[in-house]
Amino acid sequence: MNDFMLTVIILNYNQASLISEAIESMLMQKTNFAFHIIISDDYSQKDNSIELLQSYAEKYPEKITLLLAKENGKILKNTLRALAITKHPILRCLMGMII
Numbered sequence: 001m002n003d004f005m006l007t008v009i010i011l012n013y014n015q016a017s018l019i020s021e022a023i024e025s026m027l028m029q030k031t032n033f034a035f036h037i038i039i040s041d042d043y044s045q046k047d048n049s050i051e052l053l054q055s056y057a058e059k060y061p062e063k064i065t066l067l068l069a070k071e072n073g074k075i076l077k078n079t080l081r082a083l084a085i086t087k088h089p090i091l092r093c094l095m096g097m098i099i
Contacts, residue, residue, distance in 0.1 A: 004033035004090070009082040011040050011075065011095035016047035022094055023056050027063065037064045040082040043072040 008026055012019050026037055037060075039053055050068065057066035067081055075095070082093075 002033055005088040006031075006033060006035040007086050007088045007091040008035055008037045009040065009079070009086070009091060009093045010037060011042070011078050011082065011093065012044060012049055012053065013042040013072075013075075013078070014044045014046045014049060016044070016049040016052055019049060019052055020056075023064075026094075027060065035063075036088070038067065038082045038085060039064060040067040040078050041069060042074070042078040043069040 010019070010022055010026070015022075023037070023039070026035070029035070039057070041049060041053055044050055053066050053068075057064045065085065067085070069078065069081070073081070079093070079095075083091075
């Protein structure tokens with residue numbers, strides 16, 4: 001494995017039906033570099049997103065950092081919250097949108 005490190009940011013807001021697939025797709029990746037996943041939830045209250053995210057964070061503490069908002073800040077604040085703790089210069093962002 002080389003010294004390259006990738007940070008993947010996953011933004012979530014009431015996406016319980018899709019979030020597991022997004023997380024699993026990242027965890028299944030075969031790479032020759034390390035990666036870390038930051039999941040930022042924007043105060044999901046309409047589904048069981050928070051419970052799902054907490055279970056992933058507990059199961060993969062070395063891979064996943066979970067950020068839970070105390071109020072809905074919309075997509076910009078959710079993104080900035082995740083970017084603020086990013087430690088690596090290379091990142092990828094995944095986000096779901098509810099229309």
